[in-house]
Amino acid sequence: MLNSVAFFLMSGTNIIWFMIVFPAVAGTVVCLFGKNYAIRSVAVLLSSAFNLLFAVSLYASEGFNAVFPFVSPRFDMAVSVYELSSMFLVFAAAAFLIVCLYGIVFLKDEKYAGRFMLYMYISLSMINGALLSDNLGVMLFFWEGLLCTLVGILLINNMENPKTAVKALALSGTADLLLMLGIIITVYRAGTPYISQVEKLPVAGVSAAGFVCMMLGALGKAGCMPFHSWIPDAAKDAPTPFLAAFPGALEKLLGIYLAVRIVVDIYDYKPGSKMSIAVMILGTLTIVSAVAMALIQKDMKRLLSYHAISQVGYMVLGIGTALPIGIVGGLFHMINNVLYKSCLFMVAGSIEKQTGTTDLRKIGGLAKRMPVTMACFTVSGLAIAGVPPFNGFFSKELIFDAALESNMVFYMGALAGAFMTAVSFLKMGRAAFAGEMKLPVDSGIQLPGQNKDAGKTGRNVGESSLGMLVPMGFMAVMCVVFGIANTLPLDKLLSSALGIHESFSGWPHSTMLVVISIAVLLLAVCDHIYGFKKSGSAINAADHIHYAPGLRRIYHMAEEGLFDPYNLMMRGIEAFSGICVRIERGIAWIYDDAAVKLTDGTGNLLSRLNNGSLSRYLATAIIGTAAVALIFLAVLLQGR
Amino acid sequence: MGGNFIFASILVPLVGTCFLPVIGKKNSKLRDVAALAFIATAFISSTLALPHLLSGSPVTLHYELPLGLSFGFYADALAVFMAMTASFVGTVIVFYSYGYMAEYENQNEYYAMICLFIGAMMGLVFSTNLIFIYAFWEISAICCWRLIGFYREEITILRANKAFIVTVAGALVMLVGFVGIYGQTGTFDLAAMKGTHIPPWIVVLILFGVLSKSATFPMHNWLPDAGVAPSPVTSLLHAAVLVKIGVYAYARLFVETFNIDKMFTVTVPVVAAVSALISAGAAMKANDIKRVIAYSTISQLAFILLGLSCGNKTGVTGGMLYILTHSVAKGGLFLCAGIVEHNVHTKDITKMGGLYKRMPLTALAFMLCAFSIMGIPPFGGFFAKYLVIDGIISSGNTILGAVFIAGAVMTVVYLTRLFVKVFLGQPTFPHVKEGDRRMVVSVMILAILSLLLGIFMPIPSGLASLVGGGL
Secondary structure (H helix, E strand, O other), rough: HHHHHHHHHHOOHHHHHHHHHHHHHHHHHHHHHOOOHHHHHHHHHHHHHHHHHHHHHHHOOOOOEEEEHHHHHHHHEEEEEEEHHHHHHHHHHHHHHHHHHHHHHHHHOOHHHHHHHHHHHHHHHHHHHHHEEEEEHHHHHHHHHHHHHHHHHHOOOOOOOHHHHHHHHHHHHHHHHHHHHHHHHHHHOOOEEHHOOOEEOOHHHHHHHHHHHHHHHHHHHHHOOOHHHHHHHHHHHOOHHHHHHHHHHHHHHHHHHHHHHHHHHHHHOOOOHHHHHHHHHHHHHHHHHHHHHHHHOOHHHHHHHEEEEEEHHHHHHHHHHHOOHHHHHHHHHHHHHHHHHHHHHHHHHHHHHHHOOOEEOOOOOOOOOOHHHHHHHHHHHHHHHHOOOOHHHHHHHHHHHHHHHOHHHHHHHHHHHHHHHHHHHHHHHHHOOOOOOOOOOOOOOOOOOOOOHOOOOOOOOOOOOHHHHHHHHHHHHOOOOOOEEEEEHHHHHHHHHOOOOOOOOOOOOHHHHHEEEHHHHHHHHHHHHHHHHHHHOOOOHHHHHOOOOHHHHHHHHHHOOOOOHHHHHHHHHHHHHHHHHHHHHHHHHHHHHHHHHHHHHHHHHHHHHOOOOOHHHHHHHHHHHHHHHHHHHHHHHHOO | OOHHHHHHHHHHHHHHHHHHHHHHHHOOHHHHHHHHHHHHHHHHHHOOOOOHHHHOOOOOOEEHHHOEEEEEEEEEEHHHHHHHHHHHHHHHHHHHHHHHHHHHOHHHHHHHHHHHHHHHHHHHHHEEEHHHHHHHHHHHHHHHHHHHHHOOOOHHHHHHHHHHHHHHHHHHHHHHHHHHHHHHHHOOHHHHOOOOOOHHHHHHHHHHHHHHHHHOOOOOOHHHHHHOHHHHHHHHHHHHHHHHHHHHHHHHHHHHEEOOOOOHHHHHHHHHHHHHHHHHHHHHHHHHHHHHHHHHHHHHHHHHHHHHHHHHHHHHHHHHHHHHHHHHHHHHHHHHHHHHHHHHHEEEEEHOOOOOOOOOHHHHHHHHHHHHOOOOOOHHHHHHHHHHHHHHHHHHOHHHHHHHHHHEEEHHHHHHHHHHHHHHOOOOOOOOOOOOOOHHHHHHHHHHHHHHHHHHOOOHHHHHOOOOOOO
């Protein structure tokens, strides 16, 4: 059956119609005719399932290349289906299906559910287009098109407070424009827009500028520094399924996919090179700074958002090493991140749905009331912390291995990140699930999407509906499967797609690194116990780090937004604009004042000269005649 | 047969201008319909020249005059592209004016000047003679002067005078350049001069005219001040016609006709880069809705000039597409600003906010047009921006490419700021209503077209790519 579907997709322009146009049409149908919950659910389930089927069939096929003329050779729709691109198509389709299934239940009674789904589906069209494209210009078209849907989703329910949407547009727009510059330079240097025809470019001279711009654009989409700071703000403003879908899964898939293509297919990117070190520094900074911020958060979604950024740092660090083990580790971490991070966002959504809040100060003791949610949290939390035998452990160990091989400093940075990740999840898990219920008997909280009479009380908090638990549970199970049976993702999928013959599956080959990692995790547990005893509560268990001498001030500055790249960028633009306004005033002065005064002054002067005095007229005539005579004389002399 | 189309597109609006005040005295509705019909005829006629062009035999008319002079018209890709763009946006603007201008006096003059303006534009783009180009150029300046000063208040007259003096002064310097060309070649006929190399001093003289008309730094200052005109006028001047005359002249003279020194492929982009950045910075700080959009126009014109001046086919195609997508989207933005200004009676964006609730369609149209100007896919502006930057980088000037990317980032920031200040946030005018139906239809047409231009980009890009064939 898969063969038949693949054959159908590869005929004519079907691949464009069914992989790119179909999701957008499906989204429109869901939006227009999906007021009925049942119809909406069925439409979403069927269309997402079809999309997954198409993606799987392409993966199972032998590959496919085709060019469909569009604007000019620079924008011809060149499709390239090969192992890596089709594998990402499958991951994107699977993540989309699961998040949408969760989303339709989460947004069951929301008025904006149809619009949200429309944006999601258009995003899927764009993502499919970007993953299928072999032409860098066309890839950029789909890539940058995601800005529209990103802003659309962030404006849902926030039309009166659009700060996050503005921030996302400014930061992501800047990243995308940098990508545009990088792509144009790359195409110019390569002499072709087709990735499959590029002969690896040296990372030097103008090409180095192209590499840097492309990498910044790719990693910016993945949520890496310095284009990340809208994500924690979105935690407050955006619907939870958006967090699970975009920062949690799809944007990372896209960003990391392009980053891998850049280092593997487009540029001659070598281990130990200056550029490799620069990329690893960026990755390590992202890990440490984002997880350090996650540590002090009191809101579950905001905490997870910082982890979404921090985890990209691991992927960037792995890919940045340019070593096969690092690249495979980075990609494996990306897949694992999609699984556990989406699961964690869904857990947060589940708790929000039941308690009306994700503020850890207001909730607690949910273990008994939401046991399945807690189980999902536990599995995904252990996975992100890198505890064996969950999937995150294996991908982190590969990245640790590659980082250590590159430089001890990067390894230490990655370990520091692992320590803080474990500490923050211990804090979050204990604050949310352990202890006593903190919600008052009648919280009076009107929950989004719930009936008016469901103003939840602490006693009424129960487990989420099956429609939300199944996607969460599936993701949690996959965290276990991809850990225990890591041969499937590592050898069968990733190494094979990258053409790497070395096997990285099974238990990590360096026992020493495993011992160090476990020691770091145990240290995190000890730190949590210490923090808990010192502060007396789980929510404040990381306060001894937050308010440690030296760190307190840095944290304060960070919370004030002094390190926020968006604020820095806006300050720069403000300062530059101030200079421009002064120049503009100067120009206006020349036109409005100086020119007028000069004209008036000249007129006055000339009118004074013309005062009727015969001697003055005579003198003027003589001077004029002499001047003309001099000119003629000069011309005559020049002629000789 | 093809010659009739050219004559129709020039003469119908020009001759129609004479009849509009007469018709208006008898029947104002008939005058409105006639004005629309005259300009729509220009659009239809220029579109009908397309088949000749695409079949490889563009329409050419040539007439000998006494004293060894001649004049002629030529419907090549550049001319037809410009004529279609200007007349289409002009048609939408006239339709919009039905709603906007309904309450004002002097409508006879208004419609006559608009019609004359479009006629002059048609004459200018199809002319093959430098003197005729100059003549139509100056007719457009007179129309611009009357239209900017339409309200007859002291400030509007002052600003109309400023625009007139700056553009006419630039044109006079350009005329000296034309005389210099005549001195070298002995003709004003562009067809006869094709491929001729002209010295840098002539190029510089002509650039005075081009840059003053296209409001490029430092001769741009009249454009933000011209925002005192009625909004359809600012839309016509700033988006569709007047400012595009300068860049058209650049394309006609320095891309299609003359050979100029290589140094201009660097110096002109550098001037454009300065213009793009300074005007974008000024747009960030301006609080008058039309002033922000006007500064944006100056900034975007620099992108067009960049594409046309970088000396390769990719850049020229990008520049041409930029002219089209910018005309449509910027026209939409000005018209949206007109609806807002018309209804809330202020242009100060610090006093506005939350208008999306009261004017949802205007807000939507504004956003779609802004996305196109920002260059976000799938809107048409994306392709234009990409090709223009591609052009400058392909000419080996990566740093200028990076400078223009910075300009593009600023475009995203100041247009977002404008949209947020006007349409999002806390509602400030709870009782204001959506604009007149004709005005809203007009802006929606331009907004949807901005989107369609992206999706169906092969159609305009096919025509645009015919320009600059000699590069």
